[in-house]
Amino acid sequence: MKINIYYGGRGLMDDPTLYVINKMQEVLEELRVTVVRFNLFEMKNSIATLPQTLKDADGIILASTVEWHGIGGYMHQFLDACWLYGDKEKISQIYMCPVVMSTTYGEREGKLDLSVAWEILGGLPCSGVCGYIADTVNLEMNKEYTMIIEKKAENMYRTVNQKTASLPASNQAIKQMISVTKTNDLTPQESEQLSQYVSDESYVQRQKEDIQELTSLFKGMLEQQEPEEAAYIEDLKAHFKPEQGIRAVYRFRIDERETPLIVEVDGPRLNCYYGNVQKADVDIRIGSITLTDITLSRMTFQRAFMGGSMKAKGDFKLLRALDQIFVF
Numbered sequence: 001m002k003i004n005i006y007y008g009g010r011g012l013m014d015d016p017t018l019y020v021i022n023k024m025q026e027v028l029e030e031l032r033v034t035v036v037r038f039n040l041f042e043m044k045n046s047i048a049t050l051p052q053t054l055k056d057a058d059g060i061i062l063a064s065t066v067e068w069h070g071i072g073g074y075m076h077q078f079l080d081a082c083w084l085y086g087d088k089e090k091i092s093q094i095y096m097c098p099v100v101m102s103t104t105y106g107e108r109e110g111k112l113d114l115s116v117a118w119e120i121l122g123g124l125p126c127s128g129v130c131g132y133i134a135d136t137v138n139l140e141m142n143k144e145y146t147m148i149i150e151k152k153a154e155n156m157y158r159t160v161n162q163k164t165a166s167l168p169a170s171n172q173a174i175k176q177m178i179s180v181t182k183t184n185d186l187t188p189q190e191s192e193q194l195s196q197y198v199s200d201e202s203y204v205q206r207q208k209e210d211i212q213e214l215t216s217l218f219k220g221m222l223e224q225q226e227p228e229e230a231a232y233i234e235d236l237k238a239h240f241k242p243e244q245g246i247r248a249v250y251r252f253r254i255d256e257r258e259t260p261l262i263v264e265v266d267g268p269r270l271n272c273y274y275g276n277v278q279k280a281d282v283d284i285r286i287g288s289i290t291l292t293d294i295t296l297s298r299m300t301f302q303r304a305f306m307g308g309s310m311k312a313k314g315d316f317k318l319l320r321a322l323d324q325i326f327v328f
Helices: 016-030 048-055 073-085 105-122 135-143 144-163 168-177 188-199 201-225 233-238 288-297 303-306 316-320
Strands: 001-006 034-039 058-068 095-102 129-132 247-254 261-266 271-273 281-285 310-314
Touching: 001 016, 001 048, 016 034, 016 058, 016 095, 016 129, 016 135, 016 144, 048 073, 048 188, 048 288, 058 105, 058 144, 058 310, 073 188, 095 105, 095 144, 105 129, 129 144, 135 144, 144 188, 233 271, 247 288, 281 316, 288 303, 303 310, 303 316, 310 316
Parallel strands: 001 034, 001 058, 058 095, 095 129, 247 281
Antiparallel strands: 247 261, 261 271, 281 310
16 A cells, blocks of 8 residues: 655644654554655645656645645645646545644634545545644644544555545535536646646746747738738628617727727718727727637627627627627
């Protein structure tokens, strides 16, 4: 049996969490369990690669200290990495015991936070340890506290060894019904390789530079192929469907273009040009990709606005009329 311990504290000598996991490690090793410790504060630049270490683990201990609010940034980074790059099929077979000690308020909330996060990842829960310790010396000198910790370690061993079943958790069902998180289609091997790239700061910097260079290149190509004074104007004119009684001035501030696109509608008359006006009935901020999707019938103005890819202020009645007078 192998159990990994991921410690998310700062490694301070008086951290009560260190005493707890040290004692749990002693008990587990006496039971002939292979225990491997990962101190996240020492591995801050390679946390993204740590989900790879879950491959051969039967169980894990997630340990953190609440010093002022919550379980701390290192542990959050590790859980994020598990969500992005971890092998979910493997995680679904791993038991997790949360250990959260507090020098302030919030140890119970921290323990619950870890348990919920691991269950959302698909993992299996174990009974954890949490407590408020103002002075680590009191923890070390109290034999009853030590016995509680040792019993928790023994219970974890039994749970992992016997592969104890647990009832389904509601957060799994809710996540499947309402989660809108985009999942990637990468294999576990590809996710593992991606995590290595992410942890390589020089590689990430090169990627950012390459993306910036490509953006400039394609922007230049776009401007050459589609002159600013003609872009989108022909599309708007070709799909204009006049509506009686609609009079409005729309100002489209397109992110990739310096000059706004002005669309003036007066009943059956339409006037489109790049320039500016002193006052517009509807002021719109939109990206060229979103506007192109609208002109290609992949999206409507209303959907773009509701989805946040288009922002607008002014007369919202006239904003809603856009999909009536421009039918793509």
